[in-house]
Amino acid sequence: MRYEKNHSEIxxxxxxxxxxxxxxxxxxxxxxxxFLIDLKEENNDTIFRGHRESTWDLISSFExxxxxxKLSGHIEDLVVRSFKKGIKAYLPDQNINISKFEALTLMQHxxxxxxxxxxxxxxxxxxxxxxxxxSESEYVTIWAVEDGWIINQNMTIYASTADLLKIASxxxxxxxxxxxxxxxxxxxxxxxxxxxxxNMDIRMLAQQSLFLxxxxxxxxxxxxxxxxxxxxxxxxxxxxxxxxRIDVAAKERLNxxxxxxxxxxxxxxxxPGLEGFAKSIAWEIDLYEKNGNFSDRLQK
Numbered sequence: 001m002r003y004e005k006n007h008s009e010i011x012x013x014x015x016x017x018x019x020x021x022x023x024x025x026x027x028x029x030x031x032x033x034x035f036l037i038d039l040k041e042e043n044n045d046t047i048f049r050g051h052r053e054s055t056w057d058l059i060s061s062f063e064x065x066x067x068x069x070k071l072s073g074h075i076e077d078l079v080v081r082s083f084k085k086g087i088k089a090y091l092p093d094q095n096i097n098i099s100k101f102e103a104l105t106l107m108q109h110x111x112x113x114x115x116x117x118x119x120x121x122x123x124x125x126x127x128x129x130x131x132x133x134x135s136e137s138e139y140v141t142i143w144a145v146e147d148g149w150i151i152n153q154n155m156t157i158y159a160s161t162a163d164l165l166k167i168a169s170x171x172x173x174x175x176x177x178x179x180x181x182x183x184x185x186x187x188x189x190x191x192x193x194x195x196x197x198x199n200m201d202i203r204m205l206a207q208q209s210l211f212l213x214x215x216x217x218x219x220x221x222x223x224x225x226x227x228x229x230x231x232x233x234x235x236x237x238x239x240x241x242x243x244x245r246i247d248v249a250a251k252e253r254l255n256x257x258x259x260x261x262x263x264x265x266x267x268x269x270x271x272p273g274l275e276g277f278a279k280s281i282a283w284e285i286d287l288y289e290k291n292g293n294f295s296d297r298l299q300k
Contacts (some may be wrong), residue, residue, distance in 0.1 A: 002151030015254060020222075020229045021243035025139070029252040029259065031125075032267070036123035038140070045148030047119040047194070047210060051141040058143060059221045060214065061113040072217035074190065076115065083107055099178035100185060108211075108220055109226055118284050119145070119194075121208040127248075128270065130259050135250040142246045146199065147194035149242035153228045154191055192224050202272050246284045254286060 018177045026032035040046050043235065051056075066072055080103050087106070089191040098106075120126050178198055196210045203209075214221050225243070248256075261268065265278035 006119070019174050020226050020241070021245050022101075022241040023245050023247070026248045027252075027254045029248060032128075032142075032164055032246060032248040033123075035246065036127070037145070039144055042146070043146055044142050046191070047121055047147050047212075048123045048124075048126030049119045049143040049145075050126040050128065050173055051089045051143070052070050052130055052133055052137075054135075054141045056136045056226075057222065058117075060115050061108075061116050062115045062217070063221055065113045066221075068218055070218060070222045074216060079112070080104065080107070082113065086179065099182050101178045101181040101197075102199070105211075106237070109201070109203065116211040117221065119143075119147075119210055119212055121210065123258055124263060124265055125207055127256055130248070131250075131253045131256045132267075134253060138246040138250055140250050142248065144244040144246060146242035147210070147212075150192060150194055150212075150228070154193065181213075185213075187225050188216045188218070190219060190224060190227065192221070192228075194224040199220075204271055206270055255284065255288070 024032075024035060026035070028074055036048075062072075062076065066075055078099055083103055083106075104116055108114045108116045108118070120129075123144070127143050181195060184193065191211050191214070193215055194210055195213050197204065200209070214224055216224075226262070257266075267276045267283060270276065271279060
C-alpha cells in the first residue's frame with residue numbers, strides 16, 4: 001500500500017509539472033495596464049499575444065488541428081501544396097512562385113492553420129485582440145515573452161550546430177530571405193525562433209507583428225519552450241521569468257476598448273481597409289449600448 005501511495009504521488013507530480021512562466025491576475029484594466037507598461041519598460045524585447053479565452057493553450061493553430069507526431073511535417077507540406085495550387089484562383093495577380101514560409105504567412109493572414117504563432121511588440125495591441133470579441137471565460141489572457149531571451153537561448157543551445165548558424169545571419173530572428181527560413185524548417189531542429197517576416201504587408205505593419213515559429217512539428221510548442229528552462233537559472237532582476245501570463249477580468253472589455261480607442265487602436269487601424277471599417281460597426285453598437293444613447297442617435 002505504501003508503494004501505491006508513493007507511486008500515485010509521483011504520477012500526480014508528473015501530471016502537474018512546474019510552470020515555466022510567472023502568473024499575474026488583475027480585476028481592473030488600469031492595474032493590468034500599469035504592469036504591462038512596467039514590463040515593457042523593464043525589457044523592450046518583450047513581445048505580447050492576446051487570448052480571448054483564458055482556457056486557450058499557448059500553441060499554434062496547426063497544433064490545435066494536428067497533434068505533434070512524426071507525420072506532422074508531411075501533413076503541413078500537403079496543406080501548403082494545396083494552398084499554393086488554389087491561390088491563383090483568388091489572387092490572380094499574386095506571384096505564386098513563393099517559398100514555403102511565404103505560403104505559411106499568407107495562410108496565417110487569411111485564417112488557415114499554420115505552425116506560426118502571432119505576437120506583437122505592443123501590449124496594447126495584444127490587449128485589443130484579447131478583448132476584440134466578448135469572452136466566455138471569466139478572464140482573458142495576455143502572454144508576454146522576451147524574444148531576446150529566446151534568441152540568446154538558441155545561440156547557447158545551438159552553438160555547436162554549424163548548419164543552423166549557417167542558416168541564420170547575425171541572430172536567429174534576422175533572416176536575410178524567406179529561403180533561409182525554409183532551410184530552417186527543413187532542418188527539423190528542435191527549437192522556437194522569433195521571426196519578423198522579410199516582406200511585411202500593411203496589416204503586419206499596423207499590428208507590429210512578428211511570429212514565434214517552432215522549428216519542428218514533432219513536439220508540442222509548450223514542450224519546446226520548456227526545454228529552454230531545464231538549465232535556466234532565474235536571474236536576480238525585477239521579473240524573474242522571461243515568460244509571463246497576465247489574466248485580466250473579461251468584464252473590463254468595454255473599459256479596455258474605450259481606452260484603446262483613445263490611442264486610435266481599433267479595427268479601422270489594425271485591419272486597414274474595408275474589413276476593418278466593417279468590423280468597427282460592431283464596436284459602435286457596443287459603445288452606443290454602454291452610453292445608452294441609441295435613442296439620441298436615432299432622433300438625429
